[in-house]
Amino acid sequence: MTTISTEHPCVTLINVFTVDPDRQEELVALLIQATESVMKKFPGFLSANFHQSLDGTKVVNYAQWKDEEAFSRMLKDPEALVHMKKAEEIAEQYDPTLYQVVYTSLDI
Template identity: 55%
Template sequence: MTVTANIDSSRPVATLINVFTVAPERQHELIALLTRATEETMKHQPGFVCANFHASQDGERVINYAQWESEAHYRAMLANPEARVHMDEAATIAVDVQPRLFHVASHHGKG
């Protein structure tokens, strides 16, 4: 079953938006690491919903937009040593890492 991000202000998920600043020549390397970490570890953690990676056109940023069923699930993942290994490795590639949890305050669609 494929699960995609569902942006909906009535849906109580914890949304992680993590902004990585990276040297342009390492952007692809960081995305490959995050993709591998998600496939091998993150998506098997309790409460994981989905993860999406966005590459800035200038090569200097990677945005991780991920959803967890709750903040407690997200915090449990942070405490997992297997997940920490991937996060620590990403921090060696990125120049700066800025993770923040959000809730959807407002959502607007065309239809």
């Protein structure tokens, strides 16, 4: 489960993919399949969430990893690289960046 908290020590990958609207669903399906079959196996993987824009041009991956080292280990894995290469081929652009949570506000 995703926990967004300043007290949850993890790193967050936010990757914004720009995609042709005709390929948005294909990219989402690939990201889900890669998460279920590969990413979830890695030590340090915590969560993944995918968002698709209503206009069809963006897909956002919001994933949490235990720490930067766990994320870096995944980036070197040949099986993970196969999936990332496929995502790069579908997307027109992508911007993966690691973040840490510095503030949250919840008003329910």
